Amino acid sequence: MPQPAPAADTETRRRILSVSAQLFAENGFNHVTIRQICQAAQTNIAAVNYHFRDKLGLYKEVVQIAADGMHRLKSDVLDAIEPQPPEERLRNYVRLTMHHLLDPHEQSWMEKLIARETMEPTPAIDLIIEKGIRPTAERNGRMVAELLGTTLDDPRVWQCFLSVQGQCLFYKMSMPVTMRMAPPGFQYTPEVIDALAEHVYQFSLAGIRALAAQPAPAKMEWRP
Amino acid sequence: MPQPAPAADTETRRRILSVSAQLFAENGFNHVTIRQICQAAQTNIAAVNYHFRDKLGLYKEVVQIAADGMHRLKSDVLDAIEPQPPEERLRNYVRLTMHHLLDPHEQSWMEKLIARETMEPTPAIDLIIEKGIRPTAERNGRMVAELLGTTLDDPRVWQCFLSVQGQCLFYKMSMPVTMRMAPPGFQYTPEVIDALAEHVYQFSLAGIRALAAQPAPAKMEWRP
């Protein structure tokens, strides 16, 4: 019973990873079969089991990559908007996030995979939380906290951030219905996405400002 | 080959419907097996095929009920808030919707089933759109339009409504992650849900008012 070298970087191994990342992101863990993956990767059925032990092993490696990439991607976004004034920071955060999620040309399978895991978690969810979400939580919070004129231990920070994130993700998650309700021929072109992002920005900025004007509620313990 | 009377109302048939509604809402069409349903309904494997032709037939009947019930539920909510001033209307709409979605005691499997179909549609999605969503679209729109001081053919109406709906649904859909990020022991008690709903209301009302203050964009054709 031959064993592959620990994490050897074979050509087929790479192909399987690349192909399955797309498939998993688009269809979810349960709706992708090993045979699909291997056919798309032009290799044998047993390749997945040989290189990744089993389907879940492959998936976890894909998720690992997604979580790391997500962290890097989010860090890049946050870096890019760092020097801007707070309002522009929010505007561009929303714009970039929605493009990653909605633009079909944007090959951002990582956002999609994580959006999927968020709604329908598998045993790999903890990886995503620890490596992909938690590390940028503090910077995300600071972006909102500054607009609120408060600190991270103010519960309004997370409620507002979730309201922003919720609007962005909702457009992605409700796409199947949106496309059916929209007039025929509708597409998520870059211009449409920009317009939606601008709406979410305007809507959210006003929401945040209104809450900033209210008396501060009791602080909460802040967890890292 | 015996055939059941058209839509006979047998006891087992009722049990299957009731049990599978819960299961489908909680786990989605693909993650529920006929054997699960029949075991929970304390009947034979073949009962589903006998009474509903096949699994999809059963599911479509469940969805039919959900779509009708959804329409009725939404109508009731809209009726209940009708006499209130516009702001209170929005506040209570958000509050009731979030309770239906999040309260574990609330046995509102219909909202959950439809939320699921929204994100991961099956061949039954059209039923939901036509019977469960479209019929109340106009009233939903009017609720927002009034706050915006505009008419249904103003694109801001739908963008704002989706922003509100998006926040509500997001809390439902991201529950798996939320529960893991939240401090241990966290639960969606009625009080917690009320607080969240109040936040969404405040946030959204400010967003809507800010957009109302802007110059009106080009109208769009309004589809029934």
Next chain:
DNA sequence: GCTCAATTCAAACACTTGTATAAATCATAC
């Protein structure tokens, strides 16, 4: 050229799924 380990391959296995069949049971009208 040979060796030996890593890698690929074809085939099969064990299991679950939805569905179909035919017999058994039940209920009701005559």
Next chain:
DNA sequence: GTATGATTTATACAAGTGTTTGAATTGAGC
């Protein structure tokens, strides 16, 4: 009571799933 049709039951089937196996192929090191 019996006949007839509706319902329930036990069982089998075909297709699809992830996984395993053992042989074939490859390729680098000597």
